[in-house]
């Protein structure tokens with residue numbers, strides 16, 4: 001069982017900074033997900049722990065022991081790659097037992113461990129098959145089996161599901177989650193897929209542009225994003241952002257010249273923004289309420305597109321003049337709401353769940369987290385029972 005600690009890790013390739021100022025602790029048995037867009041430095045962060053990439057600065061410790069200069073073979077970290085990296089000329093059995101063979105484990109113990117792992121991965125019948133004759137999902141199970149057979153201290157996975165189709169991805173996702181819990185092995189898992197990250201990990205490490213932006217539980221990064229990047233990267237459909245002004249009565253107006261975008265915030269919520277004349281308003285699509293008749297204090301818009309999603313629908317709404325200044329908002333509403341292209345609808349906002357971001361730095365303004373999370377679950381419950 002192993003605790004991993006990165007301290008001030010930096011990796012440069014020439015003048016290019018791949019990762020910088022990486023400070024991260026992954027506790028014993030924890031499942032941490034490195035999440036971020038392509039090129040943000042996730043793989044480099046993982047490879048530094050495996051010993052496959054040498055950091056330019058900083059230290060990495062495993063259980064308090066500095067492993068920064070330790071050879072990869074001596075770190076007891078097992079890595080699973082996107083392309084599985086299996087040996088195509090070997091059978092399933094030979095692939096799985098390979099790491100034990102390399103470490104000189106005797107035949108009898110090897111057979112026992114192969115049996116144990118293949119039962120765990122539910123594939124004993126595949127043992128004598130050639131790798132070439134396996135499906136993508138089966139190959140990924142072999143790759144996982146090969147990684148766990150050594151009973152590693154740390155499990156490193158680099159987009160292990162990226163090459164699988166959607167259905168297989170879902171079933172492998174739950175398999176990995178259960179396996180990780182059962183084995184209790186400290187795990188770092190790289191993905192650029194926020195849905196995958198939210199469903200898998202205990203701890204999300206959101207990265208962008210070579211830096212860690214936020215570390216938190218899936219719930220925290222969703223409800224308490226530290227900045228606009230995290231707010232936009234987490235959640236689907238993505239959060240709506242509107243540049244607004246705020247007056248002393250707490251009335252928001254779009255900075256674009258759009259008469260329809262005027263909304264009075266509750267005074268408690270408006271108080272968060274007293275230091276600002278302008279900020280960036282952030283509203284997640286489910287936190288609008290759609291009204292098909294005019295209501296007080298609502299933003300009028302025109303339905304552009306509706307997209308049914310089972311018992312919900314995604315509605316794209318244009319506020320303002322399509323030929324002049326306008327803002328597009330994405331709203332999630334119950335499918336009981338009748339909204340067709342061209343219809344006018346009136347949007348109200350779940351005030352306590354809005355976010356405000358500093359227009360210059362992009363940092364979130366104010367602290368509304370506790371209210372926000374309690375209110376969010378209340379809204380979700382109300383909607384599931386009433387239908388929006």
Ligand code: ATP
Pocket residue numbers: 013016017018019036037038039040041042043044045192
């Ligand atoms: P992806 O999701 O596309 O794999 P990533 O978030 O894992 O991306 P990294 O692969 O860690 O990102 O790359 C971070 C940055 O470092 C990128 O700009 C990349 O081009 C650069 N980089 C990575 N490896 C090397 C290398 N061996 N030589 C030069 N630059 C590299």
